[in-house]
Amino acid sequence: MRLGRWRAEGVVHDGVLRDDAALPFARGYTVGDALALGLAHLPTIASWADEEAAVPLADVTLLVPVEAASVRDFVAFEEHVEGVSAAIDGASDVPAEWYEYPTFYFTNPHTLLADRATVRPPRSARMDFELEVAAVIGGADGSDGRDLSPAAAEAHLFGYTIMNDWSARDVQGREMRVRLGPCKGKDFGTSLGPWIVTADELEPYRDEDGFLVLEVEASVNGTRIGRDLLSNMGWPFAELAAYASRDSRIVPGDVLGSGTAGNGGCLAELWGRSGGLTPAPLSPGDEVVLRVEGIGALHGTVGIASDPPAIPPARARSRARLRV
Numbered sequence: 001m002r003l004g005r006w007r008a009e010g011v012v013h014d015g016v017l018r019d020d021a022a023l024p025f026a027r028g029y030t031v032g033d034a035l036a037l038g039l040a041h042l043p044t045i046a047s048w049a050d051e052e053a054a055v056p057l058a059d060v061t062l063l064v065p066v067e068a069a070s071v072r073d074f075v076a077f078e079e080h081v082e083g084v085s086a087a088i089d090g091a092s093d094v095p096a097e098w099y100e101y102p103t104f105y106f107t108n109p110h111t112l113l114a115d116r117a118t119v120r121p122p123r124s125a126r127m128d129f130e131l132e133v134a135a136v137i138g139g140a141d142g143s144d145g146r147d148l149s150p151a152a153a154e155a156h157l158f159g160y161t162i163m164n165d166w167s168a169r170d171v172q173g174r175e176m177r178v179r180l181g182p183c184k185g186k187d188f189g190t191s192l193g194p195w196i197v198t199a200d201e202l203e204p205y206r207d208e209d210g211f212l213v214l215e216v217e218a219s220v221n222g223t224r225i226g227r228d229l230l231s232n233m234g235w236p237f238a239e240l241a242a243y244a245s246r247d248s249r250i251v252p253g254d255v256l257g258s259g260t261a262g263n264g265g266c267l268a269e270l271w272g273r274s275g276g277l278t279p280a281p282l283s284p285g286d287e288v289v290l291r292v293e294g295i296g297a298l299h300g301t302v303g304i305a306s307d308p309p310a311i312p313p314a315r316a317r318s319r320a321r322l323r324v
Contacts, residue, residue: 001046003031003159004195005067006060013060016049017195022060023049031066031196035252038139039158039199062116065161065196066136068109069253073132073165073186074102074240076233079262083269088173092272102235102243104256105181107165107190115193118303122188124168127282127302131218131265131290132163133230135237136196137254145250153241154210156250159198160237162290162298163257164191169268169281191300192255202294210236215293216261220286225279226264230292233258 002017013024014031025033025048034045075081078094086092097103113119121127137145138158145156165186172185205212211231218226235243237256244250260266271277282288282302290298 001198002195003034004065005031005063007063008055008060020057021054022057023054026050035138035158062114062194064112064114064192066253068255069251071107071109071255072104072244073107073257074104075259076102076235077259077262078234080260080265080269083272086272087268102240108187111189113189113191116299118301119166119189120303121305122168122171123305124170126169128167128169128267129288130165130167130260131216132165132260133258133292134161134163135256137250137252139252145245148242148245150238150242154238156241157199157237159196161192161196162292162295164290164298164300191298193298194296197295205294210238217291219289228261228263228265232262
């Protein structure tokens with residue numbers, strides 16, 4: 001089943017998306033309600049779809065498929081780390097710590113973008129995309145989402161969507177030298193969509209170790225830039241979810257990004273391997289299309305950079321300890 005949110009004739013709807021039709025949920029139910037109920041209750045969720053209120057899919061504008069409670073983005077592909085470390089730091093390196101645990105950072109749930117939306121980037125000479133798949137967390141009967149084992153975390157994986165973690169690499173590189181995260185290099189926009197495919201739909205693609213063997217690819221202006229298998233992640237999603245819950249909690253509506261696929265899942269990886277800006281950074285008007293087997297395609301267009309008010313640099317301070 002595919003769940004999503006859309007606008008039709010100025011009204012926002014939540015419901016089921018088919019190849020040719022959008023079926024809104026009856027009685028005001030939402031995607032959030034479906035996530036809270038959990039994957040074990042799919043028959044009930046399916047019963048909410050109002051067949052009589054169906055409209056052609058071509059007549060709706062898709063919205064971000066989930067009002068995310070939080071967005072954690074992992075870095076689960078070794079090949080991506082190899083390439084991007086060279087582009088950012090000048091030397092290809094996968095630190096030993098990467099292999100110990102599936103590291104993530106929190107990104108901004110307030111700047112999520114829908115399929116076919118235009119992203120407004122910051123001023124950047126190294127604008128980039130990132131090809132990712134994201135798991136959307138749902139409820140699991142009797143679990144509060146804390147300190148989960150991978151087996152227990154599996155029940156919280158409600159479904160999957162495609163994710164484009166837009167990145168301003170020059171901004172990212174400057175901020176990471178201050179020993180924090182990507183921060184403003186990612187803060188301006190993350191695309192999710194076009195819908196959520198429930199986990200049962202992708203079960204045929206799972207291998208014996210729990211990885212989803214899905215073909216993924218990225219193109220810019222119709223030219224394929226990268227292609228990979230999602231199963232090249234260092235950890236399957238259940239282990240990402242388990243780690244996210246460690247000493248913490250995952251809740252319905254949380255989004256867990258896989259991190260960027262290898263073999264051209266972003267431009268920075270290719271820059272790191274080539275030693276130059278080839279292919280060229282993204283520029284206004286460029287269209288990026290991410291395709292994931294079993295899910296669909298996510299489209300996004302690069303807009304004109306923002307021009308925010310200036311902020312002055314840090315002032316020299318006395319470091320006095322008492323007020324004079």
